[in-house]
Amino acid sequence: MASLRARLINLALPLFGIKSFFAEPERMEQRLAKARRQKPQRPKAKWHKRFDIVEDATRGYPVVTITPKGGAAAGAPHLLYLHGGGYVLDVAGLHFETVCKLCERLGASATVPVYPLAPEHKAPEVLAAMRALYGEVTQLHGAANTTVMGDSAGGGMSLALAQMLKADGGDMPASLVLWSPWLDATATAEGQAEIEDKDKMLAQVGLRACGEAYGGGLALDDPRLSPLFGDHEGLPPMAIFSGTSDILLVDGRHLAGKLRALGKKDFEYHEYAGMCHVWMLLPMPEANQALEQTAQFITRARAV
Structure with a gap:
């Protein structure tokens, strides 16, 4: 059974809109215009006491780098x-809170791109930017030391990025972590x-509208939007978390099924009963459990 805190948070979620x-989706344009006027969110002051947090916008979009004071732990x-965010x-x-x-937990450093958003920017452009950034990150830290991860749409983008790397012969990351991943932009799956x-x-209906805004004319089942329909052979060890x-x-569930059908043994699928979308970002015991499982998976995957 879900914890009391999780049940209370789930009851309160409608209040956030x-x-x-x-x-x-008919009001999405109006709401996005309002969201674009809001001040960008960044890590809280408490994290600046524990990490060196640097923001760089020279790539045409901000990239936030988070490094423990004194440097990352040896071997981290x-x-x-x-x-995520459709x-x-x-x-x-909450994204920065969870990454920090x-x-x-890991003694690790992190790169968090504040990537260009749809509908102003489309999937081919955004994925190309993330592919280039991945190249920079792995040049600094090594692909074998890098985990690519994300929540919701960011989980889908993480899988799409790995599929791009395979297609173009790039070095694969040590692992992928997908939290509540959005992998099928058609949003028509049975169940x-x-x-x-x-x-x-x-x-x-809203997921489909976001997929169309991001796709810019691509079919919604195009693997760049819906990596569930892409190639899953030869991908790194993967952890999938769903509620x-x-x-x-x-x-x-569908991704886990496809990986099982391929005979892959280096993935984990964690299904949490009663958990809402991206619960691992929220203040509840189940989030702590998911973070611990994530940290353990990342450590194991690098040891292989």
Whole structure:
């Protein structure tokens, strides 16, 4: 059973308007205009006492680098974290909070791109930018020391990036971590409609609208938007986390099924009963458990 804190948070989620955003795509343009006027969110002051946090905008979009004071621990990984938000919403404070917590657990450093957003920017442009950034990160830290990870849309982008690397012969990261990943932009998978009533954050109609905004004319089942339909052979060790109160549960299950069908043994699938979308970003015991499992997976994957 979900913890009391998790159940209380789930009851409170409608108050934040996330579900309304995804359930009313006809108002998305108006809401995005308002979101673009808000001050960008960055790590809280407390994290600046524990990390050197540097922001660089010379690539045409901001990139935030987080390094423990005194440097990363010997042998620690480097995290390239791609944030969620349906490809249309900016990085949130909760993303930075969670990345910093994970860096503390691992003694790790991290790179968090505040990547260009749809509908102003489309998938081919954004993925090319993330491919170039990955090249920079791995030149500094080594592909074998790098974990690519993300939540929701960022989880989908992480998998799409790995598929791009395979296609162009690039060095693979040590591992992938996908938290509540959005892997199928068509948002039409069997079972999603039945889950939607208990999902307090997402709606199929809004996901499709975001996919169309990000795709810029690409078919919604194009692997750049929907890496579930891409090539999964030869990818790095992978950890997938899904919650049963999230319509994207179906995406996580389908990916795990495809990996099993390929005979892959180097992936983990963690399904949390009663958990909402991206619960690992929220203040609840189940988030701490997911972070610990993530840290253990990243450490094991680098030891292989």
